[in-house]
Amino acid sequence: MEPQSIVIAGAGQAGGWAAKTLRDKGFVGRIVLLGDEAHPPYERPPLSKGVLKGQVEPRSTHLFKDEVLGRLALDLRLSTSITAIDPARHLVIIGQGDAVSYDKLILCTGGRPRALSVEGADLPGVYMLRSIDDALAIRGALSVATQVAVVGGGWIGLEVAAAARTYGAEVSVVEAAPRLCVRSVPPEISDFLHDLHTSRGTSVLLNCGVTRITRTGDGRLKMELAAGPPLVVDAIVVGVGLIANDDQARAAGIRCENGILVDETCRSSDPDIYAAGDVAVGPNRWAGERMRLESWQNAQNQGIAAASAALGLAVCYDPLPWFWSDQFTANIQIYGVPKSHHHVAIRRHSGTEASLYFYLEQDRLKAVVGVNAPRELAMARRLIEKQTAVAVTVLEDPHPTDSTGVIADLQTFWRGAIF
Numbered sequence: 001m002e003p004q005s006i007v008i009a010g011a012g013q014a015g016g017w018a019a020k021t022l023r024d025k026g027f028v029g030r031i032v033l034l035g036d037e038a039h040p041p042y043e044r045p046p047l048s049k050g051v052l053k054g055q056v057e058p059r060s061t062h063l064f065k066d067e068v069l070g071r072l073a074l075d076l077r078l079s080t081s082i083t084a085i086d087p088a089r090h091l092v093i094i095g096q097g098d099a100v101s102y103d104k105l106i107l108c109t110g111g112r113p114r115a116l117s118v119e120g121a122d123l124p125g126v127y128m129l130r131s132i133d134d135a136l137a138i139r140g141a142l143s144v145a146t147q148v149a150v151v152g153g154g155w156i157g158l159e160v161a162a163a164a165r166t167y168g169a170e171v172s173v174v175e176a177a178p179r180l181c182v183r184s185v186p187p188e189i190s191d192f193l194h195d196l197h198t199s200r201g202t203s204v205l206l207n208c209g210v211t212r213i214t215r216t217g218d219g220r221l222k223m224e225l226a227a228g229p230p231l232v233v234d235a236i237v238v239g240v241g242l243i244a245n246d247d248q249a250r251a252a253g254i255r256c257e258n259g260i261l262v263d264e265t266c267r268s269s270d271p272d273i274y275a276a277g278d279v280a281v282g283p284n285r286w287a288g289e290r291m292r293l294e295s296w297q298n299a300q301n302q303g304i305a306a307a308s309a310a311l312g313l314a315v316c317y318d319p320l321p322w323f324w325s326d327q328f329t330a331n332i333q334i335y336g337v338p339k340s341h342h343h344v345a346i347r348r349h350s351g352t353e354a355s356l357y358f359y360l361e362q363d364r365l366k367a368v369v370g371v372n373a374p375r376e377l378a379m380a381r382r383l384i385e386k387q388t389a390v391a392v393t394v395l396e397d398p399h400p401t402d403s404t405g406v407i408a409d410l411q412t413f414w415r416g417a418i419f
Contacts, residue, residue, distance in 0.1 A: 003103030004029040006310060007092050009082045010108030010245075011035025013043055013296060014277030014303035016063040018106050021307035023072050032100055033074045034092070036081040039132055040069060045296045047135040048159040049326050053166055054139060058132045082109070085252040087270050104310040107260060107268070107275040108303060109245035111294070116151060116238050120213030125221050126236045129156060138237060142167045145234035149173075149223055151210055153180040155325050157239035158193060162327040164237075165200050172203040172231055174210060174223075184323075186338050188346070188357060189369050193327075196353075200328055242294060244279045257281060259292040265315045266306035274310055276302035286320050286366075286384075287337040295323050320385060329353065331374070335381045336367030345395045347376075356380065356395075363389040 006022060008015045011033050019033050019041075035041070042061040050056035069076075077094070084093040091099045113128035115121055127138045138160070142148065148164040150157045153175030164171045173180075179190035180197075198204055209226040216222050216232060223231045244259035255261045255269040259281035266274045266282065277299040281292045293302075298319060305317040324333045330353050338344075342359035349355065356376055359367040364387050368380040383390055 002027070002029070002311065005032070005102050006030070006104045006106065006307075007032045007034065007100055007102040008106045008108060009034050009092060010110055010277070010279075011037070011041050011076070011078065012108060012110050012277065013041065013063065013299035014110070014306075015106070015108035016041025017300045017303035018108060018276060018307040019072055019074055020064070021304045022311065025308060025311055025313065027311060029103075031072070031074050032102075033076045034080045034082060034094060034100075035076070035078045037131055037133075038079050040064070040076070040078070042132065043296060044130075045324075047132065048129060048156055048163070051132070051135045052129075052139050052142070052160065052163040054143070058136065061132070082248055085248050085254075085273075087252055087254070087273065090272065103272065105273045106303075106306050106310055107249060107273065107279060108277045108299075108306075109248075110278045111242040111244045113238070114241040114243050116210060116213075116240065118210055118212055120215075120221075121238070123213055123215060123221065125234070126213060126238065128238050129160060138235075141235040142169060145169045147172075147231075147233040149221075149231050149233045149236045150239065151223075151236060152239035152241070153177070153193075153204065153206070154183070154239055154241065155181060155323075157237070158197065158327055159325060160237045160239060161197060161202055162200075165202060165328075169234075170201075170203075172205060172233070173197065174205045174208050174225065174231075176207070176209045178207050180204070180206075185334070185369065186340065186342075186344065186357075186359075188344060189338075192355075192371070196327060196330055242278065244281075244292060246279055249273075249275070249279075257290075261290070264317055265309040266302060266317055267309060274306040276306040280306075282317065284321065284337075285318055291321070291337075293319070293321055295321070297322050320381065322381075330371050332369065332371050333374070333377055334367070334369050335377065336365075336384050338367040338369065342366055343392070345392045347396055349373075358392075358395045360390075360392065360395075363391065365390055365395070 041063040046061045113130050142164050148169045148171050150161045150173045161171050161173050180193045212224040214222045246256040246260050249260050250256045260275040262275050262280050262282045278294050284291045305315050309315040338359040345358040347356040354372040357369040365383045370377040
């Protein structure tokens with residue numbers, strides 16, 4: 001029996017696409033879309049890139065034009081957070097206790113930035129980036145700052161650091177781990193990122209924690225470190241990870257482990273509740289484990305999958321993980337999940353930043369990291385998805401000529417590639 005009322009909690013990328021998919025699939029019932037921000041559904045990647053650097057305005061990040069959003073005929077409630085879920089009565093509690101009923105519930109509640117747990121972390125001038133409002137506040141600070149500290153050497157922190165350098169500020173990246181992006185990439189990629197930033201004048205402090213933040217007599221911020229002298233700066237941006245917004249789901253008895261556990265249909269432990277986007281933890285055969293994928297592509301595609309499943313359509317959501325980041329002149333993309341036991345084959349173009357790092361198990365490509373190499377990345381993705389045997393020498397050689405044991409379209413591609 002098709003549901004009559006579907007509630008989507010979270011009006012970001014996943015929630016917006018879930019709502020649109022319901023209508024695209026012919027659903028004519030009530031759709032309630034709840035968003036805790038004042039903005040309609042929008043994309044987050046531009047916030048740490050174009051919006052932060054003043055190249056684009058927030059409106060350009062909106063998922064849908066006003067007329068498209070209007071045609072979806074949603075009960076759209078912005079600046080509205082859910083405070084509880086009552087699965088037994090099929091109710092979502094919002095605001096001051098109002099209840100919204102549902103036949104199916106799709107949780108796209110995303111996550112929130114992890115705060116520093118040190119004295120002074122809440123001082124004015126200390127920022128975290130997640131929303132449009134955050135990006136505008138940080139943009140204003142960077143436009144006048146002469147010295148900036150970024151706490152956290154992950155992807156968000158490095159994109160903020162790159163933006164701050166484009167404004168002309170002196171930038172220090174403070175990272176507690178021994179290398180950059182330690183949780184998501186192998187050492188050789190961390191080394192590339194380190195060189196990318198230090199070559200642009202950024203100071204990178206590794207194995208370095210923050211112990212306290214105070215205000216100086218002239219109104220600046222003094223950040224004390226576990227090792228080395230303090231940093232005195234005009235602004236501090238903290239990017240030390242994301243906490244999944246699974247609080248209400250957990251309190252309602254839905255199974256959670258650093259996010260809401262879902263199966264390949266995006267269904268949670270409650271048969272009428274689904275989850276998608278940054279809050280969802282699902283099986284992934286490419287990684288060989290459950291994963292919570294924090295990416296633009298996953299938010300969109302899993303939102304589509306969850307909406308389809310809520311309508312009773314056949315769904316098996318098992319995406320090849322994909323992530324991208326723009327830092328200075330480097331476009332970095334990752335397909336798959338590089339592991340420490342993989343053999344790495346490296347392919348570089350002398351004199352440029354263009355390079356590829358291939359991660360293999362025997363003769364099967366499992367993951368690839370590419371820098372300014374979109375054409376070869378597209379072929380590498382096909383090799384991962386097809387699990388076609390490929391010789392390491394072909395991957396390393398910019399101009400392969402050996403035809404034995406190598407698929408013809410790979411040779412043709414390499415010869416016509418940008419290298």
